[in-house]
Amino acid sequence: MITLTQYLLGMRETAHATLISGLAVAVKLTAAAASRGPLILDQTRQPSPREVNRSLRRLAGQVLLAQLQEADQLAGISFAGQPQILPGNPEGRYLLLFDAMHGMSNLNDNLPVGSAFSILERPEPGRPCLIEDFLQPGTRQVSAGIALFGPRTICALTTGDGVDGFTLDRDVGNFVLTHPHLRIPDESAxxxxxxxxxxxxxxxxxxxxxxxxxxxxxxxxxxxxxxxxxxxxxxxxxxxxxxxxxxxxxxxxxxxxxxxxxxxxxxxxxxxxxxxxxxxxxxxxxxxxxxxxxxxxxxxxxxxxxxxxxxxxxxxxx
Amino acid sequence: MITLTQYLLGMRETAHATLISGLAVAVKLTAAAASRGPLILDQTRQPSPREVNRSLRRLAGQVLLAQLQEADQLAGISFAGQPQILPGNPEGRYLLLFDAMHGMSNLNDNLPVGSAFSILERPEPGRPCLIEDFLQPGTRQVSAGIALFGPRTICALTTGDGVDGFTLDRDVGNFVLTHPHLRIPDESAxxxxxxxxxxxxxxxxxxxxxxxxxxxxxxxxxxxxxxxxxxxxxxxxxxxxxxxxxxxxxxxxxxxxxxxxxxxxxxxxxxxxxxxxxxxxxxxxxxxxxxxxxxxxxxxxxxxxxxxxxxxxxxxxx
Amino acid sequence: MITLTQYLLGMRETAHATLISGLAVAVKLTAAAASRGPLILDQTRQPSPREVNRSLRRLAGQVLLAQLQEADQLAGISFAGQPQILPGNPEGRYLLLFDAMHGMSNLNDNLPVGSAFSILERPEPGRPCLIEDFLQPGTRQVSAGIALFGPRTICALTTGDGVDGFTLDRDVGNFVLTHPHLRIPDESAxxxxxxxxxxxxxxxxxxxxxxxxxxxxxxxxxxxxxxxxxxxxxxxxxxxxxxxxxxxxxxxxxxxxxxxxxxxxxxxxxxxxxxxxxxxxxxxxxxxxxxxxxxxxxxxxxxxxxxxxxxxxxxxxx
Amino acid sequence: MITLTQYLLGMRETAHATLISGLAVAVKLTAAAASRGPLILDQTRQPSPREVNRSLRRLAGQVLLAQLQEADQLAGISFAGQPQILPGNPEGRYLLLFDAMHGMSNLNDNLPVGSAFSILERPEPGRPCLIEDFLQPGTRQVSAGIALFGPRTICALTTGDGVDGFTLDRDVGNFVLTHPHLRIPDESAxxxxxxxxxxxxxxxxxxxxxxxxxxxxxxxxxxxxxxxxxxxxxxxxxxxxxxxxxxxxxxxxxxxxxxxxxxxxxxxxxxxxxxxxxxxxxxxxxxxxxxxxxxxxxxxxxxxxxxxxxxxxxxxxx
Incomplete structure (x- = not known):
């Protein structure tokens, strides 16, 4: 049994590993909050689904920032749907793009939602990052992944060497490598x-x-x-x-x-x-x-x- | 905040409440198992989705039986897809129909699955129950409900007096009444x-x-x-x-x-x-x-x- | 396997069952909060153990009130260490005494803490309750119990017909009857x-x-x-x-x-x-x-x- | 907020980090099992505390081995109370000593129990390890730590550069650094x-x-x-x-x-x-x-x- 922590410890590039580790914590916290839904709000009145989702989105952003804002390898973050970027360490080599709650309105009907992230290497570290730094074709990604909040909390990651899938063991809170070397089946209907x-x-x-x-x-x-x-x-x-x-x-x-x-x-x-x-x-x-x-x-x-x-x-x- | 336990304690019909209470425990255990997916099996080899689902279905049936087989108000159980019924107490007044994992193959892709139950009153208690006892039109149901395993674990119940919806607070394991008096919206697209x-x-x-x-x-x-x-x-x-x-x-x-x-x-x-x-x-x-x-x-x-x-x-x- | 909910549904006296059910929810929430300790507070600075404990005590009181303040059988609550009582429904038949976090400083060193409760029947319902109503000898208790927060979360209850012990199954959040008919061993050293x-x-x-x-x-x-x-x-x-x-x-x-x-x-x-x-x-x-x-x-x-x-x-x- | 994973990713010595990461998973699984106590066994009969503890001890050993037996830096493990050692990779540089459930009988009364570990560097790697390799004075330890299963699950670690304490956030399953640079207070009574x-x-x-x-x-x-x-x-x-x-x-x-x-x-x-x-x-x-x-x-x-x-x-x- 290989946990995400052990998997990250085995990565050559520690900077990626640290970023992915922070993302994984944010995903676990987001999954826990999403599972409680209306219960994250005051229960003396019945909150609307819109209020619940707004609170969840805010919380998902906050937990990511709490995890990553001091990561010194991170030059900036762009959240999905926001016109501004969040600058990080000017010396940082990496840029993070993050969509914390993709398809969020699905939560109203208890249908699955997900997160997606993309890590780019900066063209020129050593200065405050600009929006332009993020405008690179996808071939320049050094890592990408998704999390999926459904009956299970799962995530799938790549750092350019295949895709590995993890399932959250809620009993103990570990992402466990359950789908190593994910390959899209050739035959399907x-x-x-x-x-x-x-x-x-x-x-x-x-x-x-x-x-x-x-x-x-x-x-x-x-x-x-x-x-x-x-x-x-x-x-x-x-x-x-x-x-x-x-x-x-x-x-x-x-x-x-x-x-x-x-x-x-x-x-x-x-x-x-x-x-x-x-x-x-x-x-x-x-x-x-x-x-x-x-x-x-x-x-x-x-x-x-x-x-x-x-x-x-x-x-x-x- | 009203929990399912408190809701059940407020029911006039204790027999229904006891059955629903057992179903709720089964649903919580099933949700926990479904969330762990492949992790419920030995991790020294990678189990196939089919094996995982077979184990989950078996487990879901077992936890229901562990909860309800000694309920003396229960005359018999019919599990979805099974040609035989499980006789209970010949004196019992109620019949339970249960589909533990509806749409189970959805789990392979982390899409939502659900459970459904229906409780019928027996026409003539006092003798071992027969398949024929179950063959009643739906108007004879005294209670029915569903559970849905998605980002949240929710359930919706009726005992013939409207529908109430509950969300599982995973932190503490309570179903909490979050959607009292569920009404299908008139306007929708x-x-x-x-x-x-x-x-x-x-x-x-x-x-x-x-x-x-x-x-x-x-x-x-x-x-x-x-x-x-x-x-x-x-x-x-x-x-x-x-x-x-x-x-x-x-x-x-x-x-x-x-x-x-x-x-x-x-x-x-x-x-x-x-x-x-x-x-x-x-x-x-x-x-x-x-x-x-x-x-x-x-x-x-x-x-x-x-x-x-x-x-x-x-x-x-x- | 008998859960606390099923046990309460089997009680003759619904009023006790409703109060104990509310206490059980409060105990589960308190146990969860106590287990997180300093993590219930903002982690941008390191909170002192005293602050943590103060927050836990406040939270434990709040969750109890959220559970019980609308229980119409409850005439009043006395919290340990408080000179005032909290009046409830003047028509209520029962009085609750509650110590949410007995021995709380033990938490600093991760040693066990507990809760204790006592339910008294009022001498004369039908008027707002007074402190004097609580001043009855222990023989007048109709129910009492403790919860213990250690490696496990357990509780032990009596309603005057022996003592039953329950263990919290944290996976699913049920108190399960694991120690029916607890008897103090005669031989011990x-x-x-x-x-x-x-x-x-x-x-x-x-x-x-x-x-x-x-x-x-x-x-x-x-x-x-x-x-x-x-x-x-x-x-x-x-x-x-x-x-x-x-x-x-x-x-x-x-x-x-x-x-x-x-x-x-x-x-x-x-x-x-x-x-x-x-x-x-x-x-x-x-x-x-x-x-x-x-x-x-x-x-x-x-x-x-x-x-x-x-x-x-x-x-x-x- | 710093999680144990991030803390381990920051360690210079990856081999230690991998071993400690495996120990942390074992500790989380052991804590979860210990919290369920008698519920880890078949509930159709009431198991004795002795049986429960025997099962827990076996499980604690198994989860450690599942985590660490393929760690190639590990030359051997000695479990507390066992006269034999478990040889690992002959090329491994480290030896692990582990006491999975120290003071286990405390669990009967829901009093705290703990784990302790010690990592030694081998004098001469490159051959199968012997009992004699473990017989080194404590000054030769490269890392040591304890876990404590009480109201919280906490652990304290050293790798020779001070002691850091972590609290398990059970909501999400992360050990979070809550007690950095633990110092024994000078004044105490x-x-x-x-x-x-x-x-x-x-x-x-x-x-x-x-x-x-x-x-x-x-x-x-x-x-x-x-x-x-x-x-x-x-x-x-x-x-x-x-x-x-x-x-x-x-x-x-x-x-x-x-x-x-x-x-x-x-x-x-x-x-x-x-x-x-x-x-x-x-x-x-x-x-x-x-x-x-x-x-x-x-x-x-x-x-x-x-x-x-x-x-x-x-x-x-x-």
Missing amino acids: MFAIDASQAPHWPAAVRRYVEECTLGSDGPRRQDFHMRWNASAVVGAYRVLNSGGLFLAPDTGRSGHWLAPLLHTAAPLAFLAEQAGGSASTGTGRVLEVSPSGLDARVPLFLGSSDEVARLEGYFADH | MFAIDASQAPHWPAAVRRYVEECTLGSDGPRRQDFHMRWNASAVVGAYRVLNSGGLFLAPDTGRSGHWLAPLLHTAAPLAFLAEQAGGSASTGTGRVLEVSPSGLDARVPLFLGSSDEVARLEGYFADH | MFAIDASQAPHWPAAVRRYVEECTLGSDGPRRQDFHMRWNASAVVGAYRVLNSGGLFLAPDTGRSGHWLAPLLHTAAPLAFLAEQAGGSASTGTGRVLEVSPSGLDARVPLFLGSSDEVARLEGYFADH | MFAIDASQAPHWPAAVRRYVEECTLGSDGPRRQDFHMRWNASAVVGAYRVLNSGGLFLAPDTGRSGHWLAPLLHTAAPLAFLAEQAGGSASTGTGRVLEVSPSGLDARVPLFLGSSDEVARLEGYFADH
């Missing part, structure tokens, strides 16, 4: 997409989904399953573990969700590739997209390499 | 259906879903959201909490999921009606269906009364 | 006394202890063991469980600890007698002492009946 | 000794204790407090934290407890000295005693330097 947006899908996506739903009678010659939880982190873990394809196309509609490149698409794509899969915008590798700003967004298709290739083929055709 | 089966939907269902996906441009004049987790318990909690419609139609395909009447559809329908909503087979009230056997199955549509009525109208049209 | 006060002991106590320490060479013809934790609750649980004698004599010194009659001596004596043992002031039964005020104090000797009788004999001799 | 053995104490010990019990009337001119829990680990933590003197003299009686040099006295002495105190056999420094065998035993006096010096003076006088 799963897809995940928001069917409520079907009329707005690009033609390539429509073709892909229709072929799946035709099942054993259609060109794919097998029946497909689907799940949808309106969360790219949840969807990414599902493909990491069980294969298939997660689809978050651009519907061209204002207000419709599109994956934040830096805080979501890049770390998920790094994990997918490190697990033997692919991540595409439909027309190219997600990891190679250069972000125009902290809030840049991209279509995101990730999963088994064959499925991503098939969809990219359809995009090329249409 | 949500639906849940397995889009991978679209070609096999009945016409009424197809019409309902297409109108939703047309969003603000269509006849419903608003944009809809969807989630799908292949679990009626998960879906039922979502409509209890956030409204909308859960759809599990008959696709006419062998091997495709259809809701078990006694262990799933009946308790969910009892909850939905007690929360001000409805549950239909498309052509009639779920609670009035007389079961032909322990494994009888029905199409299940449940949620806000207006939505159920709309869908029933479409069924009548087609 | 244990005593507990504060040896630092030896020069100030009454002659009877000195004789008793000296005979013990002489061991197999002395009149008792066996070797004795001792423990001392400066806590009557800790000492009482030890004699309940392992027999022997707990001695808290009057040393005649101002500032030296003497057992509070109402909040400590009375409930411990009720438990001891219900477990087949005795509790004496040296010259008479503790339960028969009429309290002169909320803060009345008595010498306390409790344990195996033979040992208490022996000590009373020595008191009669000297 | 506490002692701990087994008063049941008074007639068998050496004259120096008798004099020391009598002077304490005389209190403000005696030569020490202050009142003293005492506690006794029949556990050197519990006593050692108390002096680390609150000062004073812990006394475990040689009573010259067969069967009476005397501290095991390697598994108990040496690690406690290392901690005491690193926290600014002393540890003596009465006639010399504990750390300089050369062990004659794995089961060598010594009288043990440890605490504030002034108190140890005073007692050593009395030994010299008598």
Whole structure:
């Protein structure tokens, strides 16, 4: 049995290990708070789900900062959805991007939510960090990971040498390495997409989904399953573990969700590739997209390499 | 702050309270085991998800029996998926139907799973109970409830006087009444259906879903959201909490999921009606269906009364 | 396996059960907070043990009130060490005396602490309760119990029909009946006394202890063991469980600890007698002492009946 | 807030860190099991305390081995009370001595128990380790520590650069650095000794204790407090934290407890000295005693330097 602590002690790069260790504590505290939900607030009146979620988000940010703000290797943090960055140590070599509660409204219905993080190396340490320092393509990530708060609290990490998955043993509070060397299965019959947006899908996506739903009678010659939880982190873990394809196309509609490149698409794509899969915008590798700003967004298709290739083929055709 | 224990102590019917108390302990133990997942097994080798789930299901059954097998008010138990019943005290007045781990394969991807229970009063106590005793329409239920294992462990109960929802405070192990008098919201823009089966939907269902996906441009004049987790318990909690419609139609395909009447559809329908909503087979009230056997199955549509009525109208049209 | 909830549901007197249920929740929350100790406070600076304990005591009182202040059977609460009482429902039939954190300074060194409670029936319900209502001899108690926060969180209860002991299963948060029908062992070779006060002991106590320490060479013809934790609750649980004698004599010194009659001596004596043992002031039964005020104090000797009788004999001799 | 993981990541010597990390996991699992006590066994019958303790001891050994047996820096383990050692990697540089459940019978009465460990560097790595390799004086320890299972789970560690204390946050399972740079207070008025053995104490010990019990009337001119829990680990933590003197003299009686040099006295002495105190056999420094065998035993006096010096003076006088 290998715990996350032992795993981190075995890493060559202590700076990464210290950052990931702080993230892991923040994840455990966030999971505990998320599990208590409305109970984290005064129980003399019934708080609204919105209040609960606002408190949880604030708390998740606070516990991360409590863990990491004195980490001297950290030059700055960018939280998802915030236009400003939090500068750290000007001498620090690393930048952290963090989405503490991805898909948070799922909590109202006790559906899974997740966290995602991405660690970049700074181009030029030795001066206060700037927003521009964060605007690097995903290929420059040195580490990325997700945590998933569901029936279990799990996390999956990469430092560029494959992906390892950990399950939290709540009895004692250890993340234990339960899924070493996660590999996206080649064979699978799963897809995940928001069917409520079907009329707005690009033609390539429509073709892909229709072929799946035709099942054993259609060109794919097998029946497909689907799940949808309106969360790219949840969807990414599902493909990491069980294969298939997660689809978050651009519907061209204002207000419709599109994956934040830096805080979501890049770390998920790094994990997918490190697990033997692919991540595409439909027309190219997600990891190679250069972000125009902290809030840049991209279509995101990730999963088994064959499925991503098939969809990219359809995009090329249409 | 009211705990489940205090809530049960306030019940007039001690026999129900004792059964529900035993179920609550089983649910807490099951949630704890489910959260540890592969860690409940020997860690010297990596167990397969199938082995993990098999162990969890066995354990969930065992903890329920450990809690309830000596309850003298209990005449018999029927576990979901089992052709035989477990006889209890011949003098007992109550019958329990229990589905310990509904949608269990979701655990592989850390997606939510749930439990459902239904308590029936026996027609004639005083003799060993028979399978026939369980074959009563859902209107005869005296209590029903679900537990949901997600980021939180929650449960929702009815004894025929509304629905109350509880959240497990993991710090101390109490279920706390966080959602008293749960009412399905009238206004909502949500639906849940397995889009991978679209070609096999009945016409009424197809019409309902297409109108939703047309969003603000269509006849419903608003944009809809969807989630799908292949679990009626998960879906039922979502409509209890956030409204909308859960759809599990008959696709006419062998091997495709259809809701078990006694262990799933009946308790969910009892909850939905007690929360001000409805549950239909498309052509009639779920609670009035007389079961032909322990494994009888029905199409299940449940949620806000207006939505159920709309869908029933479409069924009548087609 | 019987949980405390099931045990309470089996009680004839629902009012007691509701009060004990509230106490149990308070005990679980207090145990959880006590286990976190300094971690319940802001960790940006190192809090003093005194601050930690003050916060814990406040929290323990708050959680009890949150549980019980709306219990309509409760006419009033007296907290240990407080000159005022907290009036409850004027129509309530019961009075609660509670010591949330007995021997609290032990926490500094991670030594065990405990809680004690006593429930009295009011002489005349139907009017606001007065301090005088609490000034009843211990024979009038309808229920009493202790909780002990050590390696385990345990509690022991009586409602006048023997003593039952429960162990908290922290995994799931249930108190489980692990020690039904606790009986103080007749044979034992244990005593507990504060040896630092030896020069100030009454002659009877000195004789008793000296005979013990002489061991197999002395009149008792066996070797004795001792423990001392400066806590009557800790000492009482030890004699309940392992027999022997707990001695808290009057040393005649101002500032030296003497057992509070109402909040400590009375409930411990009720438990001891219900477990087949005795509790004496040296010259008479503790339960028969009429309290002169909320803060009345008595010498306390409790344990195996033979040992208490022996000590009373020595008191009669000297 | 600094967790043990972050603390270990900051250590220069990774090999120590890995061993301590494994010990910490074992301690957390042992604490969780100890807290459940009889509940770790089948609850269909009531297990005896002896059975419970035997199961706990076995489990504590197993979890340690599960953590450490593949640690390649570990040449061998000696468990307290076992005549044989467990050989590890012949190339390993370190030897571990471990007492998983010191004072275990305390658990019967819910009194605190503890663990102690000592890490020695091997004289000559590169060959299978022998019992003789362990027979080194305590000055050769590179690390030592204790864990204490009471209301809290705490641990205190040294690697030869002071002592740091950690409290387990059970909510999330982290050891958090709550007592950095533990220093034994100079001023204190506490002692701990087994008063049941008074007639068998050496004259120096008798004099020391009598002077304490005389209190403000005696030569020490202050009142003293005492506690006794029949556990050197519990006593050692108390002096680390609150000062004073812990006394475990040689009573010259067969069967009476005397501290095991390697598994108990040496690690406690290392901690005491690193926290600014002393540890003596009465006639010399504990750390300089050369062990004659794995089961060598010594009288043990440890605490504030002034108190140890005073007692050593009395030994010299008598």
